[in-house]
Amino acid sequence: MEQTLSAADFFAAKLRFETDPADLAAERTRGAGPLLIDVRSDASWSAGRIPGAVHIVGADLGTRIAEVEPDRDADIVVYCWGPGCNGSTRAALTLSRLGYSRVRELIGGFEYWTREGFAVVSDTGRTRRAPDPLTAPTT
Known part of the structure; x- marks a missing residue:
């Protein structure tokens, strides 16, 4: 018997496994x-990252996640560059396969975090760009 996925089921799952910069x-x-x-x-x-993030290069995630020591039910959000990069999707899949049950992907990634005007920290300090009016309300 073929199971069909309703639009409501699809979008509910999508919201369960993704978050956007404003919600984060x-x-x-x-x-x-x-x-x-x-x-x-x-x-x-x-060059720049979301304050408080932990850095593990995607290719090393499977072997290095234990260094961070999250429990299997920890709320985890992974991110990469932006919509043109599937590194966060690969990372979420890796963590899910390792048994982490609450993994989400930051849609838009670092690019949209920055474009929406949220704080960024780099090796030279903390900054914040003005929001891009095409991605976030400016009034």
């Missing part, structure tokens, strides 16, 4: 923020 920022403001894992390269990490 709101979670963090409430103090209920998840463990953030940046899976980009070392050079990308040095």
Whole structure:
């Protein structure tokens, strides 16, 4: 018997496994923020990242996640560069296969976090860009 997935089921699942920059920022403001894992390269990490994120290059995630020691029910959000990068999807799949049950992907990745005007930290300090009016309300 073929099972069919309704549109409602699909979109409910999508919301369960993804978050966007504004929702993530709101979670963090409430103090209920998840463990953030940046899976980009070392050079990308040095140039800028979401404050409080942990850096594990995507290719090393499976072998290095134990260094962070999250429990299997920890709320985890992974991110990569942006919509043109599937590194966060691969990372979420890796963590899910390792038994982490609450993994989400940051849609838009670091690019949209930055474009929406949220704080960024780099090896040289903390900054914040003005929101891009095409991605976030400016009034």
